[in-house]
Amino acid sequence: MTTLEFSYSLDRLTRSLKPFALRLTKDRDDANDLIQDTVLKAFTNRDKFSDGTNLKAWLFTIMKNTFITNYQKMLRRATFVDTTDNQHYLNSGKTKVENQAYGDFALEDIQHSIGHLDPSFRTPFMMHFKGYKYEEIAQHLDIPIGTVKNRIHVARKKLKENLSIYKYD
Template sequence: MTALEFSYALNQMSSSLKPFALKLTKDMEDANDLLQETMLKAYTNREKFADGTNLKAWLYTIMKNTFITNYQRIARRNTFIDTTDNLHYINSTDNIIQNKAYSDFAMEDMNHAIDELDEPYKVPFMMHFRGFKYHEIADRLRIPIGTVKNRIHIARKELKDKLKVYAPQSA
């Protein structure tokens, strides 16, 4: 396969690789970077690709290995060695210590938000929270299963709105 044919085949495969890159990285910019790095590695190593084999599988393998290598590099960068007698490996990002007060406030706010739910939403939500299946809730409350799902959905949405102060902040 000529370089031009190989380049064309890579271009055709890029759209099917992007969802896999996004699944691995869980971030659009990182996925684009991973896709670009995969395509560059594939093109520079095109002589290693054997004609008649599965190009898509070859590219997926390159992408997966590139992701793993990058992840390991980041993990090594965030780890340092403690030179004390014990010689422990310490992950530098785990130095945050939280006391129980924050979780107590959060739990209190959650219980208050649940108590404020209207009864038709609170009862199915709490039953589901305690482990009941949708059909069990529908049988016990004598309402259709679709109504149960809808009420639980509405309860979750209201709780999410009331407790958005606890949502993780994106950087």
């Protein structure tokens, strides 16, 4: 493939890169930068492209690898070296690491709160949680479908009140 043909094909396929770039970066300007980097790398490395292979797939691979490389660079920039005698590497920024204990406490509280629901609310709620449809729950419990919906709603409301400590702002 000549340079002119390659350049024409590259220009034609550039539009199809935009949705993928937006999905990766979640930002229009960053997506445009990523597309520009991808096209530049593809053009400078056109000698590595084999005729008869899928140019679009090659461009998507370049874009994905460029995004990963840029993301890793960004993470490295957010890391600084502690110059004390211990030489620890610390991540800067507002990150927090949670251990499994928090999740275990939450799960215990959820199970406890569900266990303390009145059985008339707990049973339809748990059946719905397990994937049963409203109609199936109504038939199984021999109650009207409106009652099933109401009991599930009330159970959710009570659980939300009891577990309000876990509410995210």
